[in-house]
Amino acid sequence: MISVTEAFSVLNQLTFSLKEKEVSLWEAHNHVLAETLYSPINMPPFRxxxxxxxxxxxxxxxxxxxxxxxxxxxxxxxxxxxxxxxxxxxxxxxxxxxxxxxxxxxxxxxxxxxxxxxxxxxxxxxxPLGSQIKQNDMALEKGAFLNPATIGFLAGLGFTQVKVYQKPTVAIVVTGNELVPPGQSLPYGKVYESNAIMLQTALCNAHYDEVKVYQVNDDFENTKSTLATAMAESDVVLVSGGISVGDYDFVGKALETLEVETLFYKVSQKPGKPLLVGKKDEKLIFALPGNPAASLTCFYIHVLPTLQRFSGREAAYGSKNTLALAHDYEVNNSRDQFLKATISGEAVTILPHQDSSMLDSFALANALVYLPNGNYQKYQGDKVAVYPI
Known part of the structure; x- marks a missing residue:
């Protein structure tokens, strides 16, 4: 098991072969610019x-x-x-x-x-003529994220097409005999499957739209063949569940058989300890915990920054934001914690129901608070590291 800091270091050392494509301005939205652009005109082009x-x-x-x-x-x-x-x-x-x-x-x-x-x-x-930008001046630098304002700016200069970095395609593989699709009757011992749509909407919210979803039961051969298919068809594979050490957790063994190099397995964090990150050629695999809150926490903390880097964006692991705690909080944990919380103004409140299986508090959260492991007291007004989500 490695520390959160060590996990960040491993992910930060990953390098990606970024692919370029030329697209219309409409298609370029939410991509990263792969070329430096210079203005073909003065803007405004007259007084x-x-x-x-x-x-x-x-x-x-x-x-x-x-x-x-x-x-x-x-x-x-x-x-x-x-x-x-x-x-x-x-x-x-x-x-x-x-x-x-x-x-x-x-x-x-x-x-x-x-x-x-x-x-x-x-x-x-x-x-004045050219008061916004003069002809042949740099309009946008390579690496700029193309949001609505930048798209409008480029359209106003007469651009119709630009080169961007391709975003990775993503596969979600959901494992578990206990899972039943929502809308069906729920037999005793079963639970409704929620991780696929949860991760898919999280990806969509982060502007990753090319997503395939697979579901597999707890069977080694099925797990192996489904993972092989997912890896062949997508750049990044997110596996939900099946990565622990139970008798029916086959993901780790299947990845090993498929010759996936394990970059790390298990992180000293709560929730999300049984996280595995692997690589085969240019393919990346994140085997996420099956518990919904743990899975989504790992997505925000580890997966999303990696996807952004895979897309040509600048992305940092670890929080650079700090806010004042709105209340006292006692820390008593041997692992680093990522706690569901809400930001209000300049303060942050840690929510109840922090169990890795519980999404009810995540549904109310707009942030995760990071607290290092140990036994200590945090007091109202103390600054804490915050990940807005």
């Missing part, structure tokens, strides 16, 4: 009004003659002489012969005569 008002060819009087208007999208250039103005709308091109824009609330209009309420200085309410 732009940031107000509804009047564009002015400045002179020494507060009175101007209105000679026309410019709407957003108009392509015609109006030539203004000293003391002339055009009505202009937000986003429209400011004529080169105009030096400033005054907002409509600060003028009065009589016919084609414009009266200003105050002096205006040059460049007032005018967005």
């Amino acid at each position: 732009q009004s940031n107000m509804d008002g009047f564009a002015l060819c400045l002179h020494d009087s507060l009175e101007y003659e209105i000679i026309g208007e410019v709407k957003a999208g108009d392509e015609n250039q109006i030539l203004l002489k000293l003391g002339q103005a055009v009505k202009i709308f937000t986003g429209a091109a400011v004529p080169d012969s105009a030096q400033a824009v005054i907002q409509i609330e600060k003028v009065s209009v009589t016919g084609n005569q414009l009266q200003l309420q105050e002096d205006v200085v040059a460049e007032t309410n005018v967005r």
Whole structure:
């Protein structure tokens, strides 16, 4: 058994052969950019009004003659002489012969005569050409995560396709004779299977959509053949259950037979002690505990950062966030703990029902609190490490 810190170190040393693909901007959403992009245009591509008002060819009087208007999208250039103005709308091109824009609330209009309420200085309410980004300047650096804002930014520069890193495909293999699909009658001694949909939705929430689900009973040959299929068809395999040392836990033996290299087995943490991580060629295998809360904890702490790194993202193992504990808490454990909790404001509250089989408190949690092993007291206001989820 290794420590949590040692497990993080092993995972952090994994290297991945990242694959690139060219996709449309729509498909690029939630991917990592695999190339550095430079702006093909100035943005804005013309001097732009940031107000509804009047564009002015400045002179020494507060009175101007209105000679026309410019709407957003108009392509015609109006030539203004000293003391002339055009009505202009937000986003429209400011004529080169105009030096400033005054907002409509600060003028009065009589016919084609414009009266200003105050002096205006040059460049007032005018967005300069290329003020957001200039042509050939770097728009986005390789490694940027493409969220809605970055997608919109690239579309505004005229991009339609970009190169991104492919995200790994994932398989979920659920084991256990005791499992019954939800919706069926529940015989004595059986439980409803929940881990598959739980892990699948956790993956979907983290933007991993290519997921296959397999279910296998507690049988060695079936376990081995299903794992072989999952490994052949996916980059990362998450196994739920069957990794402990019971008579009917066949996952470890099956992985060994399939020549999967064990990177580590069992971590000194609670919940999630019987976690196995293995590798074969470019395939990664996470054998997770069967207890639902333990399985989901291992997903957030160990699996998700690894998937992010496999996708080209920067990801850290271990929490960099600390918050004040909202109450006293006594620690009495020989293993490091990841405790279901809720963040409210600048404080965090540890929830009841921390058993590895219980999801009711996980359903309310928006964080995990990390507490190192030992016998000690934490007091209200003490800072603790927090993993938002």
